[in-house]
Structures are given as structure tokens and as C-alpha cells.
Amino acid sequence: MTSPKPRPGILDINPYVAGTSRLTGIDRVIKLSSNEGALGPSPRALAAYQAMAGEMHRYPDGHAVALREALAARDGLKAEQIVCGAGSDELLQLLVRGYAGFGDEVLYSRHGFLVYPIAAKASGATPVFAEEIDLTASVDNLLAAVTERTRILFIANPNNPTGTYLSVSEMRRLRDGLPGHVLLVIDAAYAEFADRNDYSPGADLVETSENVVMTRTFSKIYGMGGLRLGWAYCPPAVADVLNRVRGPFNVSSAALEAGLAAVEDGEFLDLAQRHNSYWRAWFEEKVRSLGLETIPSVTNFILVRFPGEAGRDAAAADVFLRGKGIIVRAMGTYGLSDCLRITIGRDDEMQAAVAALAEFRGA
Numbered sequence: 414m415t416s417p418k419p420r421p422g423i424l425d426i427n428p429y430v431a432g433t434s435r436l437t438g439i440d441r442v443i444k445l446s447s448n449e450g451a452l453g454p455s456p457r458a459l460a461a462y463q464a465m466a467g468e469m470h471r472y473p474d475g476h477a478v479a480l481r482e483a484l485a486a487r488d489g490l491k492a493e494q495i496v497c498g499a500g501s502d503e504l505l506q507l508l509v510r511g512y513a514g515f516g517d518e519v520l521y522s523r524h525g526f527l528v529y530p531i532a533a534k535a536s537g538a539t540p541v542f543a544e545e546i547d548l549t550a551s552v553d554n555l556l557a558a559v560t561e562r563t564r565i566l567f568i569a570n571p572n573n574p575t576g577t578y579l580s581v582s583e584m585r586r587l588r589d590g591l592p593g594h595v596l597l598v599i600d601a602a603y604a605e606f607a608d609r610n611d612y613s614p615g616a617d618l619v620e621t622s623e624n625v626v627m628t629r630t631f632s633k634i635y636g637m638g639g640l641r642l643g644w645a646y647c648p649p650a651v652a653d654v655l656n657r658v659r660g661p662f663n664v665s666s667a668a669l670e671a672g673l674a675a676v677e678d679g680e681f682l683d684l685a686q687r688h689n690s691y692w693r694a695w696f697e698e699k700v701r702s703l704g705l706e707t708i709p710s711v712t713n714f715i716l717v718r719f720p721g722e723a724g725r726d727a728a729a730a731d732v733f734l735r736g737k738g739i740i741v742r743a744m745g746t747y748g749l750s751d752c753l754r755i756t757i758g759r760d761d762e763m764q765a766a767v768a769a770l771a772e773f774r775g776a
């Protein structure tokens with residue numbers, strides 16, 4: 414008997430494995446594994462979401478007009494160059510669908526976000542990575558890896574899972590060095606956490622280039638990962654491509670309404686930024702005082718490196734933390750098996766994580 418066969422390359426995809434959220438036999442689970450917003454959603458976003466329930470039978474606005482206009486007004490952008498998606502994941506996939514296929518290459522940095530190679534392979538394109546320097550994307554290595562078959566260069570700025578970033582001048586150097594046939598996709602999912610003067614999410618590069626796109630998400634600082642909402646800021650021709658390949662109602666009405674309320678709640682955004690900057694510095698300092706290495710982070714998570722000795726390594730720490738009900742992210746799938754990635758959570762969650770790490774280290 415013959416059976417349906419997927420397209421070549423599809424079965425080479427390693428499926429994305431999301432962080433665990435349940436532990437059997439443990440009542441209080443502290444989940445620090447998926448870089449979700451520590452404070453949850455803004456109360457205004459939650460109220461807007463709940464108010465939508467009675468309209469469940471209506472299709473959403475397939476053009477996301479109100480949300481795009483609110484984002485444009487807040488950030489000084491052009492609403493017609495914004496495209497919304499079901500999470501920024503969807504937009505990354507749509508960009509590959511629109512721009513790369515069989516015989517094309519999709520370039521990213523060694524420890525880039527796992528969705529980049531998955532999206533490339535799903536479209537039949539070949540993922541190619543450039544080596545980093547000190548767990549930070551290298552502009553020189555990326556530019557050296559570009560070929561005439563490169564269609565897309567994905568760069569997460571700041572990057573997950575390393576937490577590192579490229580400065581405004583490095584990003585400009587990357588843009589200026591790229592040939593015009595390569596679409597530079599700046600994935601700025603963690604932009605709101607990057608409290609550095611020499612960081613910018615990249616909207617200005619979009620406005621001054623025909624081949625730069627910036628993607629953003631409501632899953633991180635806005636605490637709305639479960640609703641699936643993201644957006645892309647694009648040159649007009651790229652927005653046109655995304656609008657052709659996306660589904661007609663790709664974003665739910667609940668996500669649109671909650672997103673709009675979140676954009677209007679600047680106070681919550683400030684609070685979430687202050688919370689993250691404070692607890693990230695606190696956590697880094699405590700973890701280092703336990704003799705562990707942390708990779709300097711501008712995001713809402715920290716990569717912690719453990720020594721190699723059996724019983725004291727990252728795998729042992731992961732098991733120990735789970736025993737205490739604390740879920741963090743093991744990094745084997747990213748090729749960083751000596752590290753754990755730990756998300757900045759609420760005050761009590763960070764204190765519990767430090768207490769458990771201190772016990773593990775025998776401090």
C-alpha cells in the first residue's frame with residue numbers, strides 16, 4: 414500500500430519542544446522556563462479579553478485596524494506597514510513562506526531562536542548558521558556567510574537563549590553590509606527589557622531600508638503568550654507579501670482587543686520594565702555569589718553556566734530544582750547542555766529559585 418509522503422525535508426525537522434508547565438505530585442509549581450511575563454497581563458488587557466466573550470461568534474477584524482493604528486500612534490510608525498500575526502512565530506514562518514523555498518538559504522546566528530531553522534525547513538529552504546563570538550551574534554561572521562542563495566537573515570535582538578544583544582551601530586553595520594537580495598528580519602521579541610542606551614529595536618532601520626523587517630510580540634513583557642499576538646513592521650512591499658500569504662483571520666478577536674488595551678496601558682509597561690530590571694540584577698548577583706557564571710543579559714531571562722562535575726552540573730541542577738517545584742529550561746536542544754536558562758519571575762519566585770540554587774550548591 415502506498416501512503417501520503419510529506420515534502421522532502423519535512424521529516425528532517427526537529428519539532429519544537431516547549432518548556433514543561435506541570436510536575437506530577439507537586440502543588441506549587443514555579444515556572445521559569447518559557448520567558449513569560451513575570452507579572453502576567455495588564456489588568457486592562459485582562460478586562461478587555463473577558464469583555465470579548467459575548468462576541469465569540471463574530472469573526473475578528475481580519476485587518477486588525479484598531480490595533481495597528483494604536484501601535485503606530487504610540488511608536489510613531491505607519492499603520493499600513495504593520496502586519497499582525499498569531500504570535501511573532503507566525504510572522505517568522507510567513508516571512509519564510511513568502512521569501513524562501515527550495516534551493517534557498519536562511520541564515521541565522523549559532524544559538525538563534527529554534528523556530529528559524531524549523532521555519533526554513535518547513536518551506537524547503539536550507540538553514541545555515543554563522544558562529545557567534547562570546548555567545549553574541551557576530552556581524553562579520555554573518556556577513557561572511559551570506560551567499561547569492563541567502564534569502565533571509567534572522568537575528569533575534571536581544572537573542573534567546575543567550576540574552577545578549579547587538580548595539581545600534583553593529584545593527585547598522587549589519588544592514589549596510591547586506592546585499593539587497595537578503596531580507597534582514599530583526600526579531601525584537603525581548604526589546605522592551607533591553608534597558609541600554611545603545612540598544613534600539615530597529616524600526617528606524619525598517620524605515621530607511623527596503624530589506625529590513627522588525628517583529629515584536631505580546632507574549633513577553635505584556636504577559637499574553639496564551640493569546641498568541643505579534644506584529645511585524647515592514648517596508649510596504651514586504652507588508653504586501655505578508656498580507657497575501659497570511660490567513661484571512663489569523664489573529665483572534667480576543668487577542669486584538671486585549672492587545673489594544675495593553676498598548677494603551679503604558680503604566681503597566683513601566684511597572685513590568687522596572688520589575689525586570691530590578692530582579693534581573695538581583696538574581697544575577699545572587700547566582701554569581703554562588704560561584705556560578707551568568708551570561709550578561711538584557712532580557713527577562715538569564716543563562717546560567719554550571720561546572721562540568723557529575724552531580725554538580727546543569728543536568729543535576731535541573732533535576733534538583735524540579736524536585737523543589739521549580740521548572741527552568743535545560744539547554745541541550747540549543748547545544749548548551751552546560752547551561753540552564755532561568756526566566757525572571759515574581760519576587761517570591763526569584764527568592765525561591767535562589768534559595769534552591771544555594772541549597773544545590775551547598776551554600
Ligand code: PMP
Binds near residue numbers: 569
Ligand atoms: N522570537 C524569540 C527570540 C522568542 O524567544 C520567541 C518566544 N520564545 C518568539 C520569537 C516567539 O514568540 P511568540 O510567537 O509568542 O510571539
